[in-house]
Amino acid sequence: MPNSSDAPTSHDAAEAPSEPVKTDVAVIGAGPVGLFAVFECGMLKMSCHVIDALDDVGGQLTALYPEKPIYDIPGHPDILAGDLIANLEAQAAPFHPTYHLSQQVTALASKPDGRWQLTTSKGVSIDAGAVIIAAGVGAFGPNRPPLDGIQDFEGLGAGLGVNYLVKRREDFRGKKVIIAGGGDSAVDWAVSLAEVAESIKVVHRRPKFRAAPETVQRMEALAKSGNVELVVPYQLAGLEGGPDGLNAVRVADLDGNDRVLEADVLLPFFGLSQNIGPIAEWKLGIEHNHISVDPATMNAGRAGIFGAGDIVSYPGKLKLILMGFSEAALAAHSARDHIHPNEAYHFEHSTSSGVPGSA
Structure with missing residues (x-):
């Protein structure tokens, strides 16, 4: 279940906890796709911890061009990148995600119970039922x-x-x-x-x-x-x-x-150099710094690990934010099926269900 109101959204844990923190889903990457994955997981009543190497949420949109207008977001003839991130963060906020910023996941290990153990560069340990990798282009810098x-x-x-x-x-x-x-x-x-x-x-x-x-x-x-x-x-x-x-x-x-x-x-503007870092060593299907996924489920080749956004590849893939949003929704639903394999789920549109926990 999402964290309750007495566990507000956190924008970093200054010190590593003495015990692993437990969550339904660990989202790697706090860019637009990672933030929307938090919302989709929340709508499915799953809690999230989010890890990102940058010191703020938003990925490239925040770090590189917060005032750049974006023209292909449905419902917005144009919207500044920074405003889009602010809206996505507000959309995820009712589900009280915990953000672990200025750190990256350095180790990922499977557990006997089918869950995943993640360790960050700051020593934070996260026990997650599923992992959604939404790391964009990974660590990046200009060419x-x-x-x-x-x-x-x-x-x-x-x-x-x-x-x-x-x-x-x-x-x-x-x-x-x-x-x-x-x-x-x-x-x-x-x-x-x-x-x-x-x-x-x-x-x-x-x-x-x-x-x-x-x-x-x-x-x-x-x-x-x-x-x-x-x-x-x-x-x-x-x-x-x-x-x-x-x-x-x-x-x-x-x-x-x-x-x-x-x-x-x-x-x-000659593009960005891309380095997906430790992700390359997690026994996933890596091709040219991208993770090959099943487009029907966004599964990344190991049970309980899913991908979304610019880091994933499959036939027909388009590198558009709106495609990443769709992939985040598929990944969240697949994560729920992995965590609760024996529970039937009745899909409802948000206009019917509302946002769980909201007034």
Whole structure:
């Protein structure tokens, strides 16, 4: 059963308990999919402990781009990433999950009774009936472009030098911004920052962009109106500046033609390096840093372990948050069947059942 009202939501256990804490489900990952898994488990009257290596809930949405608008969440024509996380955390709150943040699961062991024992890097021990792995891309960091002296321009502050993320649009107000890359992050931020920056130039090695078509169309419309300049086909060639920061970004095309672009800040969006850490050693079906799952149950190859979100792979998989939400619901129902194999469950929609424990 979910924790009672006298056991409020916890955002970390400062010290490891002397005995293992017992829960129905251990959720590994406190990103959007992990948070929704807590809600789905709660609706099935299962308690959750949630473990995440970051110091706050939200995963990439909180750590990398809380002010980035998201356009493909059903019912929200657009919603800021940070607002989506706040809503998901509020949605999970009635079920009083316990969050173990700033730590990762370092060991996972099966128990004779079919349950699972998890140990974290802070020494917390969790006895869980089932495990849902919603760890996104695992531990992540930006892929740094191979430019001489790039480290000299890192860490100068938001909106200065080389930044790998945008937490606050206001940091870039009135700045000359160079965005490098051709994926969703590059295109999304070109559209968004065009509203506040002095200038936006997007550097990409080919005219075709690998982003949502509607957003690409918006960026191209901004380019036609002169609010964004598309610097294609070019790629980064060097940085110019001094102790006071970045002054310009040099770019070159395949024929060796150079351009020098005035700049206050460079935003290189070349994806994230991915490391799933100890998960790779848990005898699951790992392929290219992803867990192969059964799409009907989200089972990860061992009884009682399920996956959801960007970390899982199966035929037809799409890396969309809304797909992760669906996978979280399937994983929660499968976890309930594993924990209570002999109990029939009568499925009800939330409009019929309400939220258990709510007024």
